[in-house]
Amino acid sequence: MPGKPFIVQLTRKLERHAPLLEADKSFLAGCIDQVVAYDRGETIIAEGSSPSVSCFVVEGFAARTKELADGTRQIMAFHIPGDFCDLHSFLLAVMDHSVEALSPCRVAKVSHAKIEEIVKTLPNLTKALWRDMGADAAIHRQWMVSMGRRSSYEQIAHLLCEMLLRLRAVGLATGNTYELPLTQQDLGDAFGLSTVHVNRMLQALRRGNLIVTKGKQLYIPDVRALAEAAAFDATYLGAGLLPSA
Amino acid sequence: MPGKPFIVQLTRKLERHAPLLEADKSFLAGCIDQVVAYDRGETIIAEGSSPSVSCFVVEGFAARTKELADGTRQIMAFHIPGDFCDLHSFLLAVMDHSVEALSPCRVAKVSHAKIEEIVKTLPNLTKALWRDMGADAAIHRQWMVSMGRRSSYEQIAHLLCEMLLRLRAVGLATGNTYELPLTQQDLGDAFGLSTVHVNRMLQALRRGNLIVTKGKQLYIPDVRALAEAAAFDATYLGAGLLPSA
DNA sequence: CGTCATATTGACTTTAGTCAATAGAAGTGG
DNA sequence: CCACTTCTATTGACTAAAGTCAATATGACG
Numbered sequence: 001m002p003g004k005p006f007i008v009q010l011t012r013k014l015e016r017h018a019p020l021l022e023a024d025k026s027f028l029a030g031c032i033d034q035v036v037a038y039d040r041g042e043t044i045i046a047e048g049s050s051p052s053v054s055c056f057v058v059e060g061f062a063a064r065t066k067e068l069a070d071g072t073r074q075i076m077a078f079h080i081p082g083d084f085c086d087l088h089s090f091l092l093a094v095m096d097h098s099v100e101a102l103s104p105c106r107v108a109k110v111s112h113a114k115i116e117e118i119v120k121t122l123p124n125l126t127k128a129l130w131r132d133m134g135a136d137a138a139i140h141r142q143w144m145v146s147m148g149r150r151s152s153y154e155q156i157a158h159l160l161c162e163m164l165l166r167l168r169a170v171g172l173a174t175g176n177t178y179e180l181p182l183t184q185q186d187l188g189d190a191f192g193l194s195t196v197h198v199n200r201m202l203q204a205l206r207r208g209n210l211i212v213t214k215g216k217q218l219y220i221p222d223v224r225a226l227a228e229a230a231a232f233d234a235t236y237l238g239a240g241l242l243p244s245a
Numbered sequence: 246m247p248g249k250p251f252i253v254q255l256t257r258k259l260e261r262h263a264p265l266l267e268a269d270k271s272f273l274a275g276c277i278d279q280v281v282a283y284d285r286g287e288t289i290i291a292e293g294s295s296p297s298v299s300c301f302v303v304e305g306f307a308a309r310t311k312e313l314a315d316g317t318r319q320i321m322a323f324h325i326p327g328d329f330c331d332l333h334s335f336l337l338a339v340m341d342h343s344v345e346a347l348s349p350c351r352v353a354k355v356s357h358a359k360i361e362e363i364v365k366t367l368p369n370l371t372k373a374l375w376r377d378m379g380a381d382a383a384i385h386r387q388w389m390v391s392m393g394r395r396s397s398y399e400q401i402a403h404l405l406c407e408m409l410l411r412l413r414a415v416g417l418a419t420g421n422t423y424e425l426p427l428t429q430q431d432l433g434d435a436f437g438l439s440t441v442h443v444n445r446m447l448q449a450l451r452r453g454n455l456i457v458t459k460g461k462q463l464y465i466p467d468v469r470a471l472a473e474a475a476a477f478d479a480t481y482l483g484a485g486l487l488p489s490a
Numbered sequence: 491c492g493t494c495a496t497a498t499t500g501a502c503t504t505t506a507g508t509c510a511a512t513a514g515a516a517g518t519g520g
Numbered sequence: 521c522c523a524c525t526t527c528t529a530t531t532g533a534c535t536a537a538a539g540t541c542a543a544t545a546t547g548a549c550g
Contacts, residue, residue, distance in 0.1 A: 017336075017337070017338065048480075064386065066386070066390050068390070068394055068395075068476065069476055072394050073394075074389060074390045074393045074394045076386040076389045076390070077386075087379075088379055088382070088383070091262075091372070091375060091376040091379040092262070092376065092379055092380070092383065092483070093262065093483075094480055096383055096386070096387075096478075096480040096481040097386060119368045119371060119372050119375075120368045123364045123365045123371075126364060126368075126371060126375075127336070127364050130336060130364075130371075130375045130378070131336040131337065133375070133378065133379065133382065134332075134333055134336040134337055134378065135336075135337070136382065137333070137378065137381065137382045137385060138333070138337065138341055140382060140385040140386060140389065141309065141311070141321040141322075141341070141342060141385065142341075143389060144319060144321045144385065144388060144389060144392065145311050145313070145319045145321070147389065147392040147393060147437060148319045148392060148434075148435075148436060148437025149313055149317050149318075149319045149437055150313075151537080152537080152538070183495085183496065183497090184496075184497065184498095185496080189393075190393075191393060192392060192393025192394055193538075193539090194538070194539050194540075195496090195497085196497095196498085196499090196538090196539075196540080196541095197537090197538055197539070199497060199498060199499090200498090200499095200538095202497095203498085215547090231313065231314055233341075235293075235339055235341040236341040238337070238338075396505085397505080397506070428527085428528065428529090429528075429529065429530095430528080438506075438507090439506070439507050439508075440528090440529085441506085441507075441508080441509095441529095441530085441531090442505090442506055442507070444529065444530060444531090445506095445530090445531095447529095448530085460515090
């Protein structure tokens with residue numbers, strides 16, 4: 001698919017559980033209206049709007065966010081390349097949250113009309129897209145477990161495990177190293193922690209040699225140890241994704 | 246649909262955003278394999294299993310739960326009559342959480358084969374089911390906002406608003422009164438709070454006359470006041486559901 | 491070199507948790 | 521209907537986790 005290499009990341013993700021047909025893939029490739037670039041902090045989809053396109057991340061990090069009246073922000077999901085971050089708007093009339101760029105990123109747009117056509121004519125692809133949303137919901141549920149029952153230390157360790165597997169699945173981790181362009185504020189907003197506390201927990205993780213950071217680069221010397229500290233169980237990301245090392 | 250009055254609750258919910266076709270409704274009615282009864286505490290679907298049927302709640306309350314290694318429990322969702330509580334298993338191979346009965350309840354089972362057939366032949370119904378899962382995800386995200394950024398007092402107030410609207414939508418609330426068969430432990434497990442603290446916050450809500458309880462009956466004298474205390478915005482449940490009173 | 495965002499540190503406060511005892515309510519068997 | 525068990529709700533005293541505020545450092549960038 002010359003000119004659209006990013007389609008590969010998407011199809012790879014959609015095929016994680018079951019293969020797509022050739023018809024699925026070619027139709028999907030034809031769905032992309034445009035690719036738009038955003039800077040960190042820019043709003044990709046605004047709360048309260050009713051978009052006529054859905055989008056998926058091609059490059060960079062995005063997040064689903066909700067601003068509260070008192071100015072605090074909650075991040076409900078991080079989205080990385082290959083993630084559909086807004087199939088939601090295809091199904092529900094009004095956005096109850098925003099999607100924003102957490103790093104410079106590029107986002108591909110797919111019109112709802114095209115998705116409608118998929119639902120009408122390509123059951124296999126429909127199921128794959130539906131499943132992709134189900135996978136997101138599974139991540140949501142794990143975050144709820146983290147927020148409700150894990151200590152802040154475990155929460156952060158858990159997220160770092162999750163991001164390793166997710167980034168690795170789209171080829172954005174090299175061994176146990178990946179780039180995490182999130183600020184401590186972002187991490188805090190994801191778990192309802194203060195920046196100060198996130199900072200302290202990261203330090204604790206560094207002291208325990210569970211993580212090593214160099215700028216935005218994150219290296220995990222011993223995945224097993226970090227997973228244990230986080231009580232991390234990869235089932236929710238799709239079984240069998242946690243490799244040996 | 247004699248003999249299957251509960252189908253009505255399900256179709257009513259699925260039609261909240263867009264109407265179903267006659268073909269959709271009749272096929273759906275023919276999907277129900279059986280209806281099974283469970284007592285409070287019983288597991289409806291076990292974590293780690295790979296069910297070949299999905300189910301929806303006909304009567305009573307169920308919850309998605311996850312037990313952690315240290316014995317604590319996290320509730321990720323409450324499910325009431327009309328809710329599909331396990332479309333998840335149609336899409337993903339292994340259950341990463343359990344579904345359990347929080348009150349005596351009856352659950353209807355639908356085989357995955359039937360759902361597969363829906364995806365292949367009834368795009369309109371497929372979209373409705375997909376949308377239903379999207380609505381669940383929206384609730385998940387709101388809970389994350391609650392857990393992350395709302396005080397425990399607000400969290401509980403928020404949930405009580407949510408349950409009013411959800412129960413009302415399936416005809417299980419009379420005015421501003423409904424039956425909530427949850428223990429304070431259940432509420433705590435949903436938000437990661439201790440039972441003691443839930444108890445205190447409920448008392449505070451009672452003192453402020455925001456709620457009045459009689460056993461499991463809950464009466465909300467002034468919905469507007471409770472909604473305000475909770476910073477409740479009903480958009481995520483589908484716009485326009487919050488009525489005047 | 492200066493500016494702005496991000497990260498770090500320390501002192502103190504608040505929220506919610508823990509532990510332990512008591513009170514109520516619902517259900518069971520005789 | 522009563523005695524008994526059990527689950528659920530309530531209370532008080534104390535603790536711990538995480539937040540707040542404010543100052544300082546570090547780093548990226550024009």
